[in-house]
Amino acid sequence: MKKQKQILIILIASFIIGILSTGIVLSEEMKKPAVKYPDGYRDWTHVKSMVIQQGHPLYDSFGGIHHIYANQKALESMKGGKPYPDGAVLIFDLLEAKSENNSIVEGPRKVVGVMQKDSKKFANTGGWGFEGFKGDTKERVVSDPKGDCFACHEAKKQTHYVFSDYPK
Amino acid sequence: MKKQKQILIILIASFIIGILSTGIVLSEEMKKPAVKYPDGYRDWTHVKSMVIQQGHPLYDSFGGIHHIYANQKALESMKGGKPYPDGAVLIFDLLEAKSENNSIVEGPRKVVGVMQKDSKKFANTGGWGFEGFKGDTKERVVSDPKGDCFACHEAKKQTHYVFSDYPK
Numbered sequence: 001m002k003k004q005k006q007i008l009i010i011l012i013a014s015f016i017i018g019i020l021s022t023g024i025v026l027s028e029e030m031k032k033p034a035v036k037y038p039d040g041y042r043d044w045t046h047v048k049s050m051v052i053q054q055g056h057p058l059y060d061s062f063g064g065i066h067h068i069y070a071n072q073k074a075l076e077s078m079k080g081g082k083p084y085p086d087g088a089v090l091i092f093d094l095l096e097a098k099s100e101n102n103s104i105v106e107g108p109r110k111v112v113g114v115m116q117k118d119s120k121k122f123a124n125t126g127g128w129g130f131e132g133f134k135g136d137t138k139e140r141v142v143s144d145p146k147g148d149c150f151a152c153h154e155a156k157k158q159t160h161y162v163f164s165d166y167p168k
Numbered sequence: 169m170k171k172q173k174q175i176l177i178i179l180i181a182s183f184i185i186g187i188l189s190t191g192i193v194l195s196e197e198m199k200k201p202a203v204k205y206p207d208g209y210r211d212w213t214h215v216k217s218m219v220i221q222q223g224h225p226l227y228d229s230f231g232g233i234h235h236i237y238a239n240q241k242a243l244e245s246m247k248g249g250k251p252y253p254d255g256a257v258l259i260f261d262l263l264e265a266k267s268e269n270n271s272i273v274e275g276p277r278k279v280v281g282v283m284q285k286d287s288k289k290f291a292n293t294g295g296w297g298f299e300g301f302k303g304d305t306k307e308r309v310v311s312d313p314k315g316d317c318f319a320c321h322e323a324k325k326q327t328h329y330v331f332s333d334y335p336k
Contacts, residue, residue, distance in 0.1 A: 046214030046235065048274055055270035067214065102223035104272070106216055106335060136336065167274060168304065 035116045035131035037138050041091045044069040047078070047164050051097050051104055064110055065097040068164045074117075078166045081159075084127075088117040090162065109135050115153075115162070125150040126161040203284045203299035205306050209259045212237040215246065215332050219265050219272055232278055233265040236332045242285075246334045249327075252295075256285040258330065277303050283321075283330070293318040294329040 047068040052058055070078055074088035091114060096107030112133040119127035122145075130149035132141040142148050153161040215236040220226055238246055242256035259282060264275030280301040287295035290313075298317035300309040310316050321329040 043213050045211050046237070049217050049233065049235065050274070051219060051233075051272035053270045053272070059270070065217065065219075067217065069214070102221045102227070104219035104221070106218070109336075168277075 034118070034121050035114050035129040037133060038071075038089055038091055038112070038114050038116075041069050041071070041089075041093070041112070044071050044091070045075050047075075048167055053097075062092075062094060063097075064094050065104065065106055066092055066094040068092060070166075075166070077160070078162065078164070081165075083160050084117045084162070086118050086120075086127075090115040090164075111135065111141060126153065126157070128153070128161055202286070202289050203282050203297040205301060206239075206257055206259055206280070206282050206284075209237050209239075209257075209261070209280070212239050212259070213243050215243075216335055221265075230260075230262060231265075232262050233272065233274055234260055234262040236260060238334075243334070245328070246330065246332070249333075251328050252285045252330070254286050254288075254295075258283040258332075279303070279309060294321065294325070296321070296329055 047070050049065060049067045051065045052062050054063065056063070069091040071087075071089045073085055074090050076082075077084040077088055091112060093112055094110045096110060097104050098107045114129075114131045114133070116122075116129040116131070117127055118129060122129040125145055128150070130142055130145040130153075133139065134141050150161075153163070156163055159165070215238050217233060217235045219233045220230050222231065224231070237259040239255075239257045241253055242258050244250070245252040245256055259280060261280055262278045264278060265272050266275045282297075282299045282301070284290075284297040284299070285295055286297060290297040293313055296318070298310055298313040298321075301307065302309050318329075321331070324331055327333070
């Protein structure tokens with residue numbers, strides 16, 4: 001009887017340890033940032049550009065010159081006005097805008113904004129994951145994708161939460 | 169003797185016709201525009217952008233927002249600071265710049281400027297052919313590449329007659 005009790009205790013302990021370690025692995029997995037750094041995006045198709053100047057409502061967040069880039073999946077959807085498939089990625093590449101001799105030229109990079117489509121992972125934010133990488137680094141700057149990004153993008157539901165269209 | 173004379177006349181006539189038609193073909197070939205329309209350039213790598221505003225010395229010619237694109241051959245040279253091989257093509261895509269609510273957005277296309285490297289064909293202008301295509305058409309607008317384009321590009325001999333460098 002004593003031996004049986006010992007075995008039972010070992011079994012129960014193993015079971016508890018098993019549950020706990022699975023929990024740790026799962027929570028680590030959930031903490032892992034889901035939006036990937038968009039390696040090679042500078043060679044993707046350039047969609048359009050815009051300069052946001054002092055006085056514009058978005059100046060504090062996005063003042064400067066920004067370029068929109070689309071990977072192949074995103075580009076096809078954007079051109080065809082179709083929903084974006086999982087794997088579509090859009091880039092908002094924000095650089096300082098320097099005024100020089102009646103011209104505006106590009107300055108250093110401020111942030112690389114990324115929208116990455118994964119309808120399951122990001123179901124809470126229209127199927128899009130949002131992230132920003134500071135300057136030329138891989139330091140993540142978005143702590144609240146829903147409040148910081150989706151709050152504005154939500155208004156563009158008709159164009160699948162994307163602001164840009166592809167110019168002719 | 170009469171037949172021999174006839175044959176001689178036919179031979180000489182054929183020879184003259186031959187010379188003349190070769191001349192016509194050659195002069196047509198020389199008249200044919202040498203710089204090709206850069207099909208698909210919107211999917212090439214975007215190098216950088218700039219806004220040229222009223223008061224800038226180049227405003228009359230190039231006022232607006234322009235984007236520089238490079239094909240693969242041009243991009244490798246630009247990144248490495250190396251001479252451009254034949255076949256390298258650079259694009260100067262000029263759009264109207266519209267001021268809206270403290271921002272500058274893209275308007276209609278004004279001109280697609282093209283630099284196409286062919287060291288033999290364009291030996292007179294640093295090995296580069298220069299052309300401009302009006303708006304969204306294939307109408308050519310450069311009548312004097314040497315005076316209209318190379319006169320300025322000549323100053324950039326150290327960077328192989330190219331103004332842009334590839335930003336990090």
